Amino acid sequence: MGYIELNVLNNQSSLAMGIDLGTTNSLAAVWRDGRPVILHPEGKSGSVPSVVHFPADGSQPKVGREGRDHAAAAPERTLFSVKRLMGRPAADVQGELARIPFPTSEGDDGVLRLNIDGREFTPQELSALILNRVHDHGCRALNDEKPDRVVITVPAYFDDAQRQATRDAARFAGLDVLRIVNEPTAACLAYGLDQEKSGNVVVYDLGGGTFDVSVLSIADGVFKVLSTAGDTHLGGDDFDDALVGLIVEGLAGELSEEELKDPGFLTAARLSAERCKHALSKDPQAELHMVLAARGVTFHRTVTRAEFEALIEPLIERTIDSCRRALSDAGLAPDEVNEVVMVGGSTRVPAVNAAVESFFGRIPHTELNPDEVVALGAAVQAHILIGGSRDMLLLDVIPLSLGLETVGGAVSKLVMRNSTIPCSVTEGFTTYADNQTGIDFHVVQGEREMVSDCRTLAKFQLKGIPPMPAGMARVAVRFHVDADGLLTVSAREESTGASTRVEVEPMSGLSDEEVERMLLSSVEHAEEDFAVRRAADLITEIGTMRTATERSLDGVREHLDRETLEDIEEALKAAGEAPSADAERLQALRDELERATLPLAALLMDDVAKAALSGKRLEDV
Amino acid sequence: MASCPHCGAELETPLGCGACLSPLEVETSVDPFVLFGLTPSFSIEGEELRTRHLKYSRWIHPDYFAADPELRALAEINTGLLNGALESLEEPLRRADHLLKVQGGPSENEVKDMPQAFLMEVLEWSEILDEARAAEAGTPPREAAFKLKPSLDEERTARIQTITGLLEPLPNSGSEALTTARRELNAVRYLDRALRELESLRLAEAEAR
Numbered sequence: 001m002g003y004i005e006l007n008v009l010n011n012q013s014s015l016a017m018g019i020d021l022g023t024t025n026s027l028a029a030v031w032r033d034g035r036p037v038i039l040h041p042e043g044k045s046g047s048v049p050s051v052v053h054f055p056a057d058g059s060q061p062k063v064g065r066e067g068r069d070h071a072a073a074a075p076e077r078t079l080f081s082v083k084r085l086m087g088r089p090a091a092d093v094q095g096e097l098a099r100i101p102f103p104t105s106e107g108d109d110g111v112l113r114l115n116i117d118g119r120e121f122t123p124q125e126l127s128a129l130i131l132n133r134v135h136d137h138g139c140r141a142l143n144d145e146k147p148d149r150v151v152i153t154v155p156a157y158f159d160d161a162q163r164q165a166t167r168d169a170a171r172f173a174g175l176d177v178l179r180i181v182n183e184p185t186a187a188c189l190a191y192g193l194d195q196e197k198s199g200n201v202v203v204y205d206l207g208g209g210t211f212d213v214s215v216l217s218i219a220d221g222v223f224k225v226l227s228t229a230g231d232t233h234l235g236g237d238d239f240d241d242a243l244v245g246l247i248v249e250g251l252a253g254e255l256s257e258e259e260l261k262d263p264g265f266l267t268a269a270r271l272s273a274e275r276c277k278h279a280l281s282k283d284p285q286a287e288l289h290m291v292l293a294a295r296g297v298t299f300h301r302t303v304t305r306a307e308f309e310a311l312i313e314p315l316i317e318r319t320i321d322s323c324r325r326a327l328s329d330a331g332l333a334p335d336e337v338n339e340v341v342m343v344g345g346s347t348r349v350p351a352v353n354a355a356v357e358s359f360f361g362r363i364p365h366t367e368l369n370p371d372e373v374v375a376l377g378a379a380v381q382a383h384i385l386i387g388g389s390r391d392m393l394l395l396d397v398i399p400l401s402l403g404l405e406t407v408g409g410a411v412s413k414l415v416m417r418n419s420t421i422p423c424s425v426t427e428g429f430t431t432y433a434d435n436q437t438g439i440d441f442h443v444v445q446g447e448r449e450m451v452s453d454c455r456t457l458a459k460f461q462l463k464g465i466p467p468m469p470a471g472m473a474r475v476a477v478r479f480h481v482d483a484d485g486l487l488t489v490s491a492r493e494e495s496t497g498a499s500t501r502v503e504v505e506p507m508s509g510l511s512d513e514e515v516e517r518m519l520l521s522s523v524e525h526a527e528e529d530f531a532v533r534r535a536a537d538l539i540t541e542i543g544t545m546r547t548a549t550e551r552s553l554d555g556v557r558e559h560l561d562r563e564t565l566e567d568i569e570e571a572l573k574a575a576g577e578a579p580s581a582d583a584e585r586l587q588a589l590r591d592e593l594e595r596a597t598l599p600l601a602a603l604l605m606d607d608v609a610k611a612a613l614s615g616k617r618l619e620d621v
Numbered sequence: 622m623a624s625c626p627h628c629g630a631e632l633e634t635p636l637g638c639g640a641c642l643s644p645l646e647v648e649t650s651v652d653p654f655v656l657f658g659l660t661p662s663f664s665i666e667g668e669e670l671r672t673r674h675l676k677y678s679r680w681i682h683p684d685y686f687a688a689d690p691e692l693r694a695l696a697e698i699n700t701g702l703l704n705g706a707l708e709s710l711e712e713p714l715r716r717a718d719h720l721l722k723v724q725g726g727p728s729e730n731e732v733k734d735m736p737q738a739f740l741m742e743v744l745e746w747s748e749i750l751d752e753a754r755a756a757e758a759g760t761p762p763r764e765a766a767f768k769l770k771p772s773l774d775e776e777r778t779a780r781i782q783t784i785t786g787l788l789e790p791l792p793n794s795g796s797e798a799l800t801t802a803r804r805e806l807n808a809v810r811y812l813d814r815a816l817r818e819l820e821s822l823r824l825a826e827a828e829a830r
Contacts, residue, residue: 222675321824384684384685390679393678416708419708420704420707422701424702425709482701483697
């Protein structure tokens with residue numbers, strides 16, 4: 001598949017790309033001539049829909065705009081919003097899975113698998129396809145300069161597993177990730193740059209599938225995140241779903257319950273809902289319109305803006321609740337906020353703007369394109385990271401607390417949420433039984449008091465503690481959260497001269513070995529896919545050649561000598577029995593047919609036939 | 622005061638050099654106060670810590686060393702230590718907790734009680750908080766709990782002052798002042814928990830509207 005190609009490129013690009021890997025759209029930017037610019041090939045939009053379409057003939061998946069173009073005709077083979085599945089176990093995303101048109105399962109590693117035409121894909125691999133598409137798209141705007149060093153943005157509220165999954169996706173795409181940056185923080189960087197802001201800034205980021213709010217304090221070029229809150233499953237998609245609800249309601253009489261739950265139907269309905277939503281951002285009323293040609297069913301209804309706003313009000317209220325929490329964590333009152341910045345396409349909905357304005361008591365900034373500002377900020381951070389500037393510094397935080405299980409299933413928090421990262425914390429533990437030689441550790445992420453309410457990141461055992469009375473061992477457990485927000489845990493027994501040490505990577509998600517294996521198998525699959533495609537092309541070509549030969553043969557049969565005629569007929573017969581999958585054999589048959597028909601071609605003055613027989617496709621003539 | 626092995630400049634923090642802007646090897650067990658270039662003391666201003674934190678971050682943040690894997694790794698470790706040190710010192714409660722540990726004072730598990738006079742108030746507050754928790758938004762028990770906030774704040778300020786008196790200057794290991802400070806600290810811990818609970822009730826109240 002295309003996405004391994006970058007591994008072999010040994011480019012020395014001095015640029016680094018910022019990529020906004022969004023739920024609905026993705027975008028790339030670079031730093032050029034003293035400012036960040038969105039990358040878009042001549043005359044084209046920079047935005048790449050985060051859509052993957054798998055053609056029914058088993059050929060290469062179509063990604064981006066091309067994929068989206070196929071979505072309306074074949075929603076049952078098209079994937080949207082893969083980001084919502086990243087780093088989540090199946091149990092957490094049941095609602096999302098309902099609209100996935102392919103069978104899904106969960107691997108032993110807890111990672112979701114989508115079964116597409118007999119091949120398993122993880123959300124990480126699907127995201128890699130999108131990343132590759134965005135990267136290629138961006139490179140085209142750079143005259144094919146290929147910066148493989150990238151900064152990728154994620155929702156600030158992504159947990160460890162979701163960040164890890166994003167990192168793995170980039171590895172599958174053959175990209176070198178300089179940094180995972182939080183989307184609202186990146187946006188603030190882009191804004192701060194333009195306006196030289198200082199003071200307290202709130203970034204309200206409502207995208208296609210996620211909501212984040214971050215509070216930052218800016219002074220002397222240092223952008224320090226004070227707090228962040230959000231919801232990784234709340235976005236513009238949910239606004240669409242509110243309208244889809246109207247369609248489902250309206251068609252309840254005409255379609256069976258099963259048909260109304262069909263992923264293909266739901267995708268088509270969401271596309272209609274999205275069109276209607278966009279129109280409602282401009283007009284006081286809009287048409288919600290959907291045709292199901294195959295079933296002879298049409299849905300049509302006028303939706304007023306007031307009606308739509310009533311439907312989405314509870315969703316907007318949830319975002320305001322998050323704003324309140326973020327302010328509380330930052331220790332600020334709404335009137336202590338100097339600026340509010342709007343990010344994400346969903347902030348175009350007038351009701352969203354109004355709610356934010358009324359909560360903070362000030363008009364939010366919308367000067368920069370809300371779809372572009374995250375990618376621009378990522379490009380700024382990429383520029384800093386490749387040594388381009390020491391004028392600015394971004395200090396981000398970890399969104400959720402990290403801790404260890406203690407007695408009775410309670411959580412002892414080592415790193416509190418909203419701690420500036422990277423962050424190292426060491427805590428002492430001891431044995432509770434005489435001659436205890438091992439201690440079990442259970443690492444969790446979340447705000448709740450009990451382990452069962454938090455997300456398990458890792459379980460490990462520290463072994464080799466020398467036998468001694470209870471409470472004598474001194475075990476130091478060190479948590480290190482790196483600048484990407486990813487955790488590493490190590491434990492060491494240090495009461496005696498002998499010390500033991502274990503390093504643990506969070507276990508949710510793909511292990512390093514798995515990533516390696518999948519990278520390898522994608523290389524193998526790439527070859528396999530190529531062979532299949534080549535065979536398909538050859539079959540088409542042979543078919544064209546046979547038709548042309550048979551047609552022209554009838555008219556000139558008597559002018560050919562017997563040997564040539566037999567030769568041709570033999571080649572035709574062999575080509576007619578061509579195997580379906582063996583590309584090598586097909587190539588040989590094609591070459592043989594070409595050789596045998598050369599005298600025929602020479603005989604024919606008909607250019608069209610000649611061209612077809614010499615191996616060109618008829619349509620090329 | 623130590624000097625930089627690279628450029629010889631006097632070092633403000635063992636984490637790195639502000640003159641040649643390079644992170645330096647440092648033991649991970651170094652005291653947070655030392656990382657901040659400060660003498661251990663309870664009555665340090667949070668603002669002073671934050672100013673130094675930003676200054677040192679600009680010297681040694683891994684973002685500035687992405688091109689050199691070795692320097693980057695060192696910068697990552699050192700910035701982790703710096704941020705971890707800020708976490709343990711910024712909040713008075715955590716700062717006091719840290720000083721008690723370093724001075725060999727009793728741990729939270731060893732001295733679990735609170736000052737006697739304070740206990741009576743705790744009983745009263747807890748009752749009000751329990752009722753508020755069980756009540757619906759906008760009801761009188763909730764209102765009663767919200768009225769507690771000023772007195773909790775006041776009480777907290779007073780306790781912190783007492784702790785300042787006990788830990789300033791730093792008592793030696795085995796001193797009775799350390800045990801008394803731990804007891805006061807338990808009171809502050811209770812107050813913080815109560816204040817956090819009030820805050821989450823306030824948020825829930827706002828969300829219910």
